[in-house]
Amino acid sequence: MNAGVLLFIVAILVVVMVHETGHFLVAKVFNFKATKFFLGFGPTVWSFTRGETEYGIKAIPAGGFVKIVGMNPYEEIAPADRERSYFTKPRWQRALVLVAGSATHWPVAFLILLVTSMTLGFPTGKASTEVAAVSVESPALESGLRSGDVITRVEGLETRSWERVSAFIRAHAGEEVRFTVSRGGTERPVDVVLGRAIYSPRLGPVDYAPASEELRELRGNEKLVGFLGVQPQELFEKKGFLGAAADASGKTWEATKLSVQGIGQVFSMVVDGRLWGALSGSGERAIDEGPLGIVGAGRIAGESVATGQYLNLIGLIVGFTIFVGLMNLLPLPPLDGGHLAVVAYEAVTKRPVDMRKLIPVAAAVLSFFLILFVASLYLDIARPIRTPL
Template identity: 30%
Template sequence: MRGHTDEPQTPTPGSAARTVGGITAIAVLALLAWRYPFAVGAAAVLAVVLFMHEFGHYVTARAVGMKVTDFFLGFGPRLWSFRRGETTYGLRALPLGAYVRVIGMSSSDAVEPGDEHRAYRVKSYPRRLLVVCAGSLMHLVMALVAYVVLHAALGAPALEENRWQVAEVMSQRDGVTLPAGTAGIEVGDRIVGVNGVVTEDWNAFVSQVQARPGESVLLEIERDGARLATAATLAADPETGRGLLGVRAAQAVTYETAGLPTATARAFADLGQAMVDSVRGIWSLFVNFGDVIDRIVSPPGDPSANDDLGTRPLGVFGIVDLASDTSWGWSERALMFAMVNVFLGVFNMVPVPPFDGGHVAIATYERWRERGGRDRYFSDPRALAPVVAVVVTALALLAIGLLYLDIANPIDL
């Protein structure tokens, strides 16, 4: 369906096809949301993140007097649009982000004579920098807000020394049925006693369980600050004869909140550290590119694909998969939201086109050529076309490779 105009419009086969396509896309999304609510929710949040990136460009471009002709949510075939003033707003079939079109982004772009004064290329150096950096700034703002909410409301996760909690509940192992799956034990529980014996220490717990194969035991569990009890009949390891319950452990996590002033200070500290970590991660990606490729081409189920998370990049599918893990709480999701935003903001400033950092580099080079009161200099975009082609191709191949890696060898945190 087309947007409203002053003149009545007659439906066309193209508009009907877009309407059908839009209805189909909505139906598919609704079906996926019903079947995989967390995954679709995580994907929707990621789409909003990319939308807000472009919204930053849109707002700042309008604010400094540039002409914005298009602002669309999604990519691919147009489903719906309307024109308000000089800008066409709309929705496209694939909700994987957004894009904004500003006139005169390069010296070769055709611009109407009456609009030349509103083209990106004729604006001052500070205004051009503001517009091209606005997307990354939006990522940092979103990350900062998430960190504040994390510290002030949700609680920042912190590992506890010498305390453990259940990280996985198993129903079977090597053909042996394990009682943990039917005993009501949940991920995040702390089993603090077995038959009255205190098991705050993991080794003490293991000793108590292994010494009682086939016995019915009373487990004391700590969950969300409350104590409860459950009974379980322990299985026996067919090889060693030792008792088995069926849980894996991880270091215990507590969630700490603070007042708004302290939470804000901690949020800024976290933001700074995340920016440093992102720069290091990007540098590691290039320095250890051979290791990255080895992981991408690893066969399904290869344990070496995830043996070093420092050189194991995560793609969009992997991010959505982790964020949709039902064992994660809102604190973990808020932390990932913040970290992903920081990384996107920093990565987008790599000084190579077509990244926004490439536009910063071009604008800075043009400014340098104008030093000493020289005439305005416009770089030739044709000289950078091969660089853009190489970068886009590399990113496409990397995205495909990471999609395979995330599916064939998913990270299990």
């Protein structure tokens, strides 16, 4: 298994474990009776019992759960357990138990970014003219450009910064351009027919085609730019604890805003028909054509490690962590946010909710997410997102 895919899977499992630990610890603080703590669903692979709780791993690694006595409306509760059951506890305690899982996602993301800033460092926003990586199926790869090449001239003009190289590439979509590169101490010319890409100010490159192929029509404020397919060597800066903490705070907030937009985009894709259009299409798809599923994320993780773009992997893990934390707070049963909505409703109306009446709603929500999961899985396999460097 590719190292990037393995790291991504491990990261998912750690996030799930920390999430469930959040629920579990707060439940213990308020003396809820928690009888099970499992990673995964389905048949039990391994477990052990300590005290009143069974801990273990299930066969399907698609999440996890903490079983608290009284949360299941059809559960028979022993008289001795009644005082420790979910619905006999004060609403504020139930709310804290419910929110504790998702609340762990932000500290996890912050710590990942903090350590990254102190060890690897983050880009300064500047890049050299050295080629760090070459994208697959790109004009750069086809012309023979390699990782480690240093672009010294473009069409005979000396290049002192990547900004000048990038501006030239963007302005000459579909044209043949001569690059002079330094490789192993020797300069050599490399002729490249630049591809064409659609650039979105909000999303960046969203679609690409070689010069000989047609692109879809431009939408809104998108524009056509040239595409080479290389990642320049970025300049990084490591920081001490205080500077790294400031970096991590800012990037955690940015990831939160992007996750909010991402959740909105997922639902809008269903409403406006883009998801169904993507399912009926063929070939690779642009980043805004259908959701990215777990298989697609794993593929990107693998490519990130294979090309040495470790910050891409870290960004993917941080984005996943916060996205799942936010998604779980949506006011839809059976998500934690759905249970929080029930607590809020009870607080306002002063009346208990019959959870059995919400089971059809929970089933509909689960069906929706299952359809979305299957659709994203199909798209990840049949129409993977094109990810030009």
